[in-house]
Every structure is written in C-alpha cells, then in structure tokens.
Amino acid sequence: MKTTALIMAGGRGERFWPRSRKERPKQFLSLTNDGKTMIQLTVERILPLVDMEDIYIATNKAYMPLVMEQLPGIPKENILCEPVGRNTAPCIGLGAMHISGKMEDAVMFVLPSDHLIKDGEGFRNVLRKACSVAEQGDNLVTIGITPNYPETGYGYIKFIKDEKTGDSCKVDRFVEKPSPEVAKEYLSTGEYLWNSGMFIWKVSTVLDKFKDYLPDTYKGLLRIRDSIGSADQDAVLNEVFPGLESISVDYGIMEKAESIYTIPGDFGWDDVGSWLAVERIGERDENGNILAGNAVNIGSRDCIIQAEDKLIAAVGLKDIVIVDTEDATLVCDKGSTADIKKVLEELRQEGKEKYL
Amino acid sequence: MKTTALIMAGGRGERFWPRSRKERPKQFLSLTNDGKTMIQLTVERILPLVDMEDIYIATNKAYMPLVMEQLPGIPKENILCEPVGRNTAPCIGLGAMHISGKMEDAVMFVLPSDHLIKDGEGFRNVLRKACSVAEQGDNLVTIGITPNYPETGYGYIKFIKDEKTGDSCKVDRFVEKPSPEVAKEYLSTGEYLWNSGMFIWKVSTVLDKFKDYLPDTYKGLLRIRDSIGSADQDAVLNEVFPGLESISVDYGIMEKAESIYTIPGDFGWDDVGSWLAVERIGERDENGNILAGNAVNIGSRDCIIQAEDKLIAAVGLKDIVIVDTEDATLVCDKGSTADIKKVLEELRQEGKEKYL
Numbered sequence: 001m002k003t004t005a006l007i008m009a010g011g012r013g014e015r016f017w018p019r020s021r022k023e024r025p026k027q028f029l030s031l032t033n034d035g036k037t038m039i040q041l042t043v044e045r046i047l048p049l050v051d052m053e054d055i056y057i058a059t060n061k062a063y064m065p066l067v068m069e070q071l072p073g074i075p076k077e078n079i080l081c082e083p084v085g086r087n088t089a090p091c092i093g094l095g096a097m098h099i100s101g102k103m104e105d106a107v108m109f110v111l112p113s114d115h116l117i118k119d120g121e122g123f124r125n126v127l128r129k130a131c132s133v134a135e136q137g138d139n140l141v142t143i144g145i146t147p148n149y150p151e152t153g154y155g156y157i158k159f160i161k162d163e164k165t166g167d168s169c170k171v172d173r174f175v176e177k178p179s180p181e182v183a184k185e186y187l188s189t190g191e192y193l194w195n196s197g198m199f200i201w202k203v204s205t206v207l208d209k210f211k212d213y214l215p216d217t218y219k220g221l222l223r224i225r226d227s228i229g230s231a232d233q234d235a236v237l238n239e240v241f242p243g244l245e246s247i248s249v250d251y252g253i254m255e256k257a258e259s260i261y262t263i264p265g266d267f268g269w270d271d272v273g274s275w276l277a278v279e280r281i282g283e284r285d286e287n288g289n290i291l292a293g294n295a296v297n298i299g300s301r302d303c304i305i306q307a308e309d310k311l312i313a314a315v316g317l318k319d320i321v322i323v324d325t326e327d328a329t330l331v332c333d334k335g336s337t338a339d340i341k342k343v344l345e346e347l348r349q350e351g352k353e354k355y356l
Numbered sequence: 357m358k359t360t361a362l363i364m365a366g367g368r369g370e371r372f373w374p375r376s377r378k379e380r381p382k383q384f385l386s387l388t389n390d391g392k393t394m395i396q397l398t399v400e401r402i403l404p405l406v407d408m409e410d411i412y413i414a415t416n417k418a419y420m421p422l423v424m425e426q427l428p429g430i431p432k433e434n435i436l437c438e439p440v441g442r443n444t445a446p447c448i449g450l451g452a453m454h455i456s457g458k459m460e461d462a463v464m465f466v467l468p469s470d471h472l473i474k475d476g477e478g479f480r481n482v483l484r485k486a487c488s489v490a491e492q493g494d495n496l497v498t499i500g501i502t503p504n505y506p507e508t509g510y511g512y513i514k515f516i517k518d519e520k521t522g523d524s525c526k527v528d529r530f531v532e533k534p535s536p537e538v539a540k541e542y543l544s545t546g547e548y549l550w551n552s553g554m555f556i557w558k559v560s561t562v563l564d565k566f567k568d569y570l571p572d573t574y575k576g577l578l579r580i581r582d583s584i585g586s587a588d589q590d591a592v593l594n595e596v597f598p599g600l601e602s603i604s605v606d607y608g609i610m611e612k613a614e615s616i617y618t619i620p621g622d623f624g625w626d627d628v629g630s631w632l633a634v635e636r637i638g639e640r641d642e643n644g645n646i647l648a649g650n651a652v653n654i655g656s657r658d659c660i661i662q663a664e665d666k667l668i669a670a671v672g673l674k675d676i677v678i679v680d681t682e683d684a685t686l687v688c689d690k691g692s693t694a695d696i697k698k699v700l701e702e703l704r705q706e707g708k709e710k711y712l
Contacts, residue, residue: 018669296706298698311684311711313374313699316692320676324685328667331687336672342654343669350652355667 001135001202002106004054005046006095009039009063009113010085014341015274018328019306022356027113028066031272032281038272039113040070045120046109049127054106056080056098057113058091083238088197089252090244093210093217096203097225107131108206110199110249116281118268126167126265130200133168133261138208140254141200142171144193144262145269150183153273155195155250157262158186171260174250193264196271199249209253217252220244274337275321278304293324302334328355357491357558358462360410361402362451365395365419365469366441370697371630374684375662378712383469384422387628388637394628395469396426401476402465405483410462412436412454413469414447439594444553445608446600449566449573452559453581463487464562466555466605472637474624482523482621486556489524489617494564496610497556498527500549500618501625506539509629511551511606513618514542527616530606549620552627555605565609573608576600630693631677634660649680658690684711 013026020026027039036044043055052073059067061081067074080094092110099106109127117123130141144157155176159169174195178186186192210218220240227236245252254260270277282290289300293307300317307324314322319334332340347355369382376382383395392400399411408429415423417437423430436450448466455462465483473479486497500513511532515525530551534542542548566574576596583592601608610616626633638646645656649663656673663680670678675690688696703711 018667296699296702298695298702299692311374311703311708313684313686313696314688315686315695315699316689317676317687318689320673320687322687328669329680329685330669330671331673331676331678332670333672333674336655339654339671340669343652343671346652346654347667352667 002054002103003050003109003131004056004099004103004106004203005050005109005111006056006058006092006099007039007042007111007113008088008091009057009059009067010082010091011112011114013114014344015337017340017344018325018330018355019323023062024066025063025114026272028063028070031278032116037070038116039067041116042111042113043071043074045117045123046111046127049124050109053078054099056095058082058095060085081237082241084242086241086244086246088249089210089214089247090217090221090241092199092206092249093214093221093244094224094241096206096210097221098228099203100207101225101228105202105204107134108201108203110201112197112271114272115196115198116268116270116272116277118270120267122267123265123269126263126267127200129167130263133263134200134202134205137259138205139201139259139261140205140209140257141168141261141263142254143196143198143200144169144264145196146264146266147187147192147194150178150180150187151194152177152180152183154271156183156186156192157195158192159262159264161191168261168263171254171262174255193262194269195250196265196269197250199254206253209257213256214245214247214252217244217247274340275304275306275323275332276334276337278306304334358410358459359406359465359487360412360455360459360462360559361406361465361467362412362414362448362455363395363398363467363469364444364447365413365415365423366438366447367468367470369470370700371693372628373696373700374681374686374711375679379418380422381419381470382628384419384426387634388472393426394472395423397472398467398469399427399430401473401479402467402483405480406465409434410455412451414438414451416441437593438597440598442597442600442602444605445566445570445603446573446577446597448555448562448605449570449577449600450580450597452562452566453577454584455559456563457581457584461558461560463490464557464559466557468553468627470628471552471554472624472626472628472633474626476623478623479621479625482619482623483556485523486619489619490556490558490561493615494561495557495615495617496561496565496613497524497617497619498610499552499554499556500525500620501552502620502622503543503548503550506534506536506543507550508533508536508539510627512539512542512548513551514548515618515620517547524617524619527610527618530611549618550625551606552621552625553606555610562609565613569612570601570603570608573600573603630696631660631662631679631688632690632693634662660690 013020016026056078058080134141158172160172163170227233288302290304295305295307296313298315300314304321321332323330369376372382412434414436490497514528516528519526583589644658646660651661651663652669654671656670660677677688679686
C-alpha cells in the first residue's frame with residue numbers, strides 16, 4: 001500500500017519567543033547548527049519512505065509563503081491551509097480527506113513539524129514497523145518514546161506488557177502529564193512510553209473512526225472533500241472548517257477506539273518544547289553553558305545564551321536563559337520557561353503587537 | 357577667603373559598563389531621572405558657594421569635549437587635562453598649582469564628579485563648616501559620611517571621640533575596606549565614618565603638604581606651574597606629569613599629615629560605585645524591582661532592569677541586573693557586579709575594543 005504523510009505545521013510555537021514570532025513560528029526556524037529548519041528536517045527525514053508528491057502540509061494561511069519557500073518540492077495543492085486552528089482532529093481529518101480524494105487507500109503518517117530526531121534511520125525503522133501494523137485490520141498506531149527520565153511535560157502511553165507482538169504493543173490507555181512522583185512511578189514500571197504525537201494508520205481506517213466517534217466532524221469533512229478541486233474549494237473550507245469541533249485526535253479518537261497499538265522508539269527524539277531543549281540538543285561547555293553568537297561569559301554556569309550580532313555579557317549567572325533578537329531580548333530563569341507565554345499575553349494587553 | 361573647587365573627572369567608571377564606555381564614563385552619564393549628568397549635578401550643587409569661574413575640572417584629554425559640552429559655563433582654561441591618570445595626589449597638586457597661580461590663597465574643595473547627593477543644602481552646610489575649619493592653621497579637612505549600614509566597599513575614617521570641637525572631629529586614622537565582621541564592629545563603636553574622598557583645605561596648606569610628604573611631586577608641580585599661560589604649557593605638562601608618582605592623596609598626604617579633621621555628614625550621599633546603587637537612588641516596585649525603559653517583567657523580584665528602546669522581557673528572575681545599550685547587553689547577578697571589569701578585560705583580549 002502506498003505511504004503518504006501529513007505534516008502538521010500550524011502551531012505558533014510561543015514558547016520559543018522571542019526567536020519564534022507570530023509570522024515565523026518554531027517549525028520554520030533552525031534550532032540545530034546545520035542551518036535547516038525544523039520542518040525541512042521533518043520532510044527530509046521521511047523522504048526515503050514517502051514520495052515528495054505524497055507529503056501534505058497542514059498549516060494556516062499566514063504560513064503558506066514560508067512553506068513554499070522552505071519546501072519548494074511540495075506540490076502547491078498539498079499545502080492545506082486551515083482557516084483557523086481547530087486542534088489536531090479536524091486537521092488530520094482534512095489531510096485524510098485530501099489523500100482519499102487522490103487514491104483508493106494509503107498508509108498515512110501523521111507527524112508534527114517541530115520535533116527533532118537524532119537517529120533518522122532508527123526513526124524510519126520504527127515507521128516501517130508501524131506501517132506493517134497499520135496495514136492490518138483497523139489498527140491505529142502511535143509511536144511511543146522509551147522514556148529515559150521522569151519528564152512531567154509529556155503525556156504518557158500505557159501499554160499492555162503481555163500483549164506484545166514483535167515490536168508492537170497493544171495500548172492500554174493514554175494518560176495526561178503526570179506529577180513528578182507519578183512520572184517516576186511510570187518510569188519504574190517499564191510499561192509507560194512518552195506520547196510523541198506521531199500516528200500511523202490507513203486513511204480508510206482513520207476516516208471510519210471519524211465517522212464512529214466524531215460524526216459531525218466527519219460530515220463537515222465530507223462537504224470539504226466534495227469541494228476539493230472545484231471553484232468553491234476555498235469558500236467551502238472557510239465556511240465549514242471553523243465550525244468543526246476543536247478537539248485533539250488523542251481525545252477525540254485514540255482514547256475511544258479499540259485496536260490501538262504503539263511501537264516503542266528510541267531514536268533521540270525531542271519535542272523541543274521549550275528553550276531548555278537547546279541543552280539536550282547542543283554541546284555544553286565545561287561550565288554547563290550553551291553559548292551561541294556574540295556572547296562573553298564571566299563565571300556563569302548552566303546557562304543557555306543565544307546571542308546574535310549584539311554583544312551579550314553574562315556575569316555570575318546560574319540557570320538563566322538569554323535569547324537575543326533584533327528587537328527583543330528574553331532573560332528567563334530556567335524554572336520559569338513556561339511563563340514565557342505570559343510575556344506574550346502582557347505584550348498583547350499593552351498593544352505591543354509588533355513583538356508577538 | 358575665596359572658595360574654589362577642583363572636580364576630579366578623569367575616572368573610567370568601568371563598573372557602569374555597558375552604559376559607561378571609554379569615551380563616555382559614568383560622570384558624563386545621567387543616572388537620575390532629571391536628565392542631568394553626574395558632573396552637571398556636582399557643579400550645580402556647589403554653585404551657591406563657588407563662582408563658576410573658580411571651578412576647575414581635572415580630566416583627561418579625551419573627555420575635554422564632553423566637559424565643554426556638559427559644562428559650558430566653566431572657563432576653558434579651568435579644564436585641566438591630565439596626559440595620563442596618576443591617581444588623586446598629582447591631580448590635586450595640578451589643581452592647587454593652577455589656583456595658586458591665579459590668587460594669593462583660597463579654600464579649595466576637592467570633589468569627585470561621580471557621586472550623588474540627595475540633600476544638596478545639607479551637603480553645603482557641611483562644606484561651610486569644613487571651610488571654617490580649613491581656614492585655620494594648616495588643617496586638612498575630609499568629609500566623613502555617617503554610615504547607616506556595614507558597607508564593605510568603602511574605606512573608613514576613625515575619629516577621636518574625645519576631640520570633637522563643634523561639628524568637626526580630629527581624625528585618628530584612615531582604614532582600608534573592612535571585612536563584613538570588621539565593618540559591623542566599626543558601625544557599633546560610633547567612631548567610624550565612611551571615607552567620601554571629598555577634601556577641603558587651603559591651597560597654601562595642601563601645597564605645603566606636597567612639599568613635606570611628596571617632595572619630588574612638588575618639584576614637578578612647580579615646573580608645571582611656571583609654564584602655565586606660556587606657549588610651553590602643554591609641552592611641560594606632557595613631559596612632567598607622566599613622571600609623577602602615581603599615588604592617592606589619602607596615602608600620600610592624609611595618612612601622614614597631622615591636623616586632619618573630619619566633618620561628619622548625613623546628606624544622602626552615594627558613591628554610585630556599581631549598578632546596585634540604582635536601587636538606592638530609585639523607587640522599587642512592589643516586587644523590589646527597578647525597571648526603566650521598554651521592559652516587561654513576569655514574576656521577577658529584586659531585579660534592576662535598565663532597558664532602552666529594545667524590549668527586555670524578564671521572566672522569573674531574582675537579584676539580576678540587566679542593562680541594555682545600542683550594541684551590548686549586560687546580564688549580571690547582583691552578587692557579581694565586581695566582575696563586570698572582567699568582561700572588559702575579556703573584550704580587550706578578544707580585540708573587541710569597540711565595546712569598551
């Protein structure tokens with residue numbers, strides 16, 4: 001069966017402010033030192049398994065020019081513009097409908113556009129295994145990441161140890177972000193994986209699940225499908241999509257359906273969820289710092305400094321993140337990176353839209 | 357007797373980097389919100405006691421244009437340019453020789469150009485008292501600041517409690533910057549004052565002391581005096597001054613001479629020795645922060661943020677100093693402000709002279 005992919009690239013990436021901005025969120029930035037952006041790396045990573053013409057990018061209209069600029073090989077009609085963000089279920093449904101309009105059936109990878117993966121071949125091996133599971137019956141497959149520390153920022157997947165076939169495990173249930181104690185417990189049982197947000201299924205299977213569990217959404221998606229290629233395509237999308245229920249595929253389908261499998265993966269995955277990820281990706285100096293750009297450090301330890309041309313002098317700091325850009329500088333305690341979004345709220349309230 | 361003043365303005369003010377630079381040190385900056393620079397405030401403060409034409413500014417050649425720009429009322433011949441810095445004794449000797457060339461004798465105030473004083477009238481009252489003591493015999497008078505906490509960054513003056521006449525006290529000795537324990541002890545005795553570096557004496561008296569305690573310096577100063585007003589003035593200064601011993605007036609004269617008096621003062625003095633002074637000068641918000649310029653704060657406490665036009669976002673910080681300028685940003689732990697000079701050393705070593 002043919003393999004296709006839907007890459008979800010509509011996120012705003014606020015946690016990477018001030019480097020990420022409304023008009024250029026995280027997936028369109030390079031956070032590695034190869035100069036490639038996150039979305040370019042995401043596409044490059046699956047090209048051995050999927051033809052360029054079978055890769056779909058779901059994003060919002062504002063990012064269309066960025067997608068075209070950064071991924072010139074993707075056919076223009078494969079760039080799906082959501083009129084508004086409606087969480088992952090409608091996004092995935094839109095992608096599935098586009099694919100189903102082009103071919104009888106296909107395996108569909110659903111991938112975030114802003115995760116990093118160190119071991120590309122290891123990742124593809126997991127995808128290959130996932131394909132063979134997804135091709136059978138109405139299996140829904142999710143990639144679970146073998147956890148190596150008790151992260152509290154991720155959801156977890158509990159699998160059933162006794163129901164392991166080859167490399168795939170039957171999923172017992174999905175659980176929300178745990179407390180530190182619970183996360184430690186999860187790790188100790190060996191029955192929990194990190195929920196990576198990557199899915200593999202047949203287009204026909206996932207559309208059946210929409211029909212079963214999200215019937216209203218399914219009806220809307222059918223109306224959209226019928227308009228694809230017609231003169232009304234944009235008008236129908238703009239009319240129907242905003243009315244679809246905003247719900248995640250995890251909550252709308254995965255937690256309700258049977259036949260959920262997970263393939264545990266260990267391929268250097270990172271969801272790059274905050275500036276702290278820079279430490280996991282990069283090389284620390286002898287004092288635990290990650291320094292980039294025009295920076296001078298006197299006695300600071302365990303800091304992340306992302307300077308550009310302007311000189312940043314760090315003196316005697318501990319566990320501080322400094323990110324400089326043309327018009328804004330962030331100085332943030334490592335324990336407070338979740339509050340970066342409050343900066344954006346404050347800026348909105350003060351009418352300082354230009355910094356968003 | 358006529359009153360004159362020598363304002364010492366040759367310092368580099370490295371501790372106020374990056375706002376202070378080689379070409380514009382602290383005394384030429386405004387650190388208060390009245391827009392006036394430190395040296396302008398220094399002159400303004402003594403104008404009720406000293407005629408503008410009797411105020412002398414000792415500085416180095418590079419700052420001559422700044423002095424002329426900021427203090428247009430000072431006669432050009434009163435701006436004394438030291439070819440090189442030689443600490444306070446040669447600087448004061450140079451000033452005394454210039455004054456002695458113009459008038460028979462005079463009282464001379466010697467004042468730093470980069471201190472802040474909240475109560476100007478209180479300060480002038482102390483100067484008035486100091487004048488009357490300095491006019492008698494060969495008294496040397498220094499202003500001692502009544503300490504209100506055990507500061508370890510200042511030298512102290514020990515006075516003799518039993519030898520108090522009116523408001524002036526006989527000085528027992530000068531002591532170096534103490535340890536925290538010793539500073540506390542000093543405070544508890546009530547016999548120690550902070551050494552403010554402000555002196556009052558007759559020109560004739562201080563020149564006599566140079567003759568007694570720094571005879572080689574005195575001889576050099578005489579050669580300089582003989583050239584004042586002649587075509588050779590600059591040439592002689594440039595030849596003689598660099599050869600004078602580099603020594604402070606405290607060490608060269610005050611610690612050796614008899615008849616040293618101090619007038620204790622309590623007029624809201626601050627030597628503005630580091631960025632931490634901003635807290636003593638300014639108003640803190642309810643979280644103990646001092647914010648200036650285009651700054652957004654989310655949850656930071658006890659921070660000093662001196663932004664300019666560029667947005668500075670501080671998130672979850674504690675006891676951090678952030679100072680932004682056009683081409684450099686300092687982020688410094690409050691406990692490490694003494695290490696700011698190491699930044700300058702590092703920049704020098706890296707050949708990044710443009711930031712100095």
